[in-house]
Amino acid sequence: xxxxxxxEFMAMGNHGVYVWGSVGVMAILMLLEPVxxxxxxxxxxxxxxxxxxxxxxDANTDRKTSPQx
Amino acid sequence: xxNKLINIYRFASxxxxxxxxxxxxxxxxTLAAIFGIAGLYIGFLVAPTDAQQGEGYRIIFLHxxxxxxxxxxxxxxxxxxxxxxxxNFRLSGMMASALAPTGALFAFLSLWTGALWGKPMWxxxxxxxxxxxxxxxxxxxxxxxxxxxxxxxDPRRADKAGAILAxxxxxxxxxxYFSVKWWNTLHQGSxxxxxxxxxxAVTMLWGMLLCALxxxxxxxxVALMRVRSIMLERERHTDxxxxxxxxxxxxxxxx
Numbered sequence: 064x065x066x067x068x069x070x071e072f073m074a075m076g077n078h079g080v081y082v083w084g085s086v087g088v089m090a091i092l093m094l095l096e097p098v099x100x101x102x103x104x105x106x107x108x109x110x111x112x113x114x115x116x117x118x119x120x121d122a123n124t125d126r127k128t129s130p131q132x
Numbered sequence: 133x134x135n136k137l138i139n140i141y142r143f144a145s146x147x148x149x150x151x152x153x154x155x156x157x158x159x160x161x162t163l164a165a166i167f168g169i170a171g172l173y174i175g176f177l178v179a180p181t182d183a184q185q186g187e188g189y190r191i192i193f194l195h196x197x198x199x200x201x202x203x204x205x206x207x208x209x210x211x212x213x214x215x216x217x218x219x220n221f222r223l224s225g226m227m228a229s230a231l232a233p234t235g236a237l238f239a240f241l242s243l244w245t246g247a248l249w250g251k252p253m254w255x256x257x258x259x260x261x262x263x264x265x266x267x268x269x270x271x272x273x274x275x276x277x278x279x280x281x282x283x284x285x286d287p288r289r290a291d292k293a294g295a296i297l298a299x300x301x302x303x304x305x306x307x308x309y310f311s312v313k314w315w316n317t318l319h320q321g322s323x324x325x326x327x328x329x330x331x332x333a334v335t336m337l338w339g340m341l342l343c344a345l346x347x348x349x350x351x352x353x354v355a356l357m358r359v360r361s362i363m364l365e366r367e368r369h370t371d372x373x374x375x376x377x378x379x380x381x382x383x384x385x386x387x
Contacts, residue, residue, distance in 0.1 A: 065179065065180060065181075066177065072176075074187075075187040075188065075190065076181065076186040076187035076188070078187050078188035078252050081188055081191065081249065081252050082188060082190050082248075085194050085195070085249070086194065088241070088244055089198065089241050089244075093237075096237060096354055097353075097354055097357065100354065100357045100358055101357075104357070104360070107361055107364060107365060108364070108377060111364060111365075111368055111373070112379070114368070115374055115377065
């Protein structure tokens with residue numbers, strides 16, 4: 064371990080703002096990307112399932128009504 | 133050999149690639165976490181201070197991996213785009229589209245961490261020198277690729293237009309990479325070179341390489357997640373997507 068104390072680690076030799084500003088933004092964005100992907104995937108699957116269900120029920124009513132034609 | 137070819141073609145179809153990608157994603161996340169934690173541990177807790185730059189140099193453990201990945205992802209994206217243009221594989225265009233946002237992310241992070249590194253070391257957030265400007269152009273190429281693709285409704289045509297943009301933009305990659313050699317820039321020379329031994333301490337080098345590997349594995353994991361969604365969306369009219377999303381207990385083909 065290179066550091067003597069936690070505060071020394073946080074200070075980064077007076078470059079703390081720059082170092083932690085880099086770490087923070089990179090960490091946030093690299094966490095945000097997969098979270099957004101999971102969310103949009105859930106939405107997409109829900110939308111497609113709704114669409115398929117609607118198409119199926121359309122097909123069923125078509126079949127029921129067609130002999131009466 | 134014939135068998136091998138068939139296998140490649142089999143996995144080039146979205147239908148076969150979709151479940152394979154799904155199985156691979158957790159593995160790449162695991163690798164990303166292992167490499168990332170190891171790299172950050174070495175970079176931030178073990179590596180000694182830099183004689184010239186003090187502790188601010190530790191931004192290197194983020195900046196260099198982000199920059200490498202921004203360039204590497206572009207090459208992979210252009211490769212897939214070119215493959216799609218030449219052979220019309222359905223998978224190629226989807227892979228290229230899946231890689232672009234992650235590449236843009238790393239290009240942005242490269243500029244962001246670079247600015248935060250430049251301020252304490254050079255006294256300025258930004259200069260219009262060759263390295264920085266060409267990296268900014270790379271970010272614009274990614275954004276342009278995404279914008280162009282989303283502006284065209286027909287996915288096939290969007291793929292083609294995007295592929296041409298991506299292939300033309302490849303010129304920029306060697307410009308970024310060699311800019312510090314070709315022009316006299318404020319940006320320092322390469323820390324790691326293929327031809328001569330690295331100009332940095334071994335511990336630092338290991339930290340940087342592990343962080344880069346972590347970012348690489350992250351990119352693959354994220355790109356595979358994104359490509360799976362793109363596959364469902366684009367292939368929603370096919371039977372395999374219906375089967376994939378079928379409610380438990382019902383048959384895919386059932387009406």
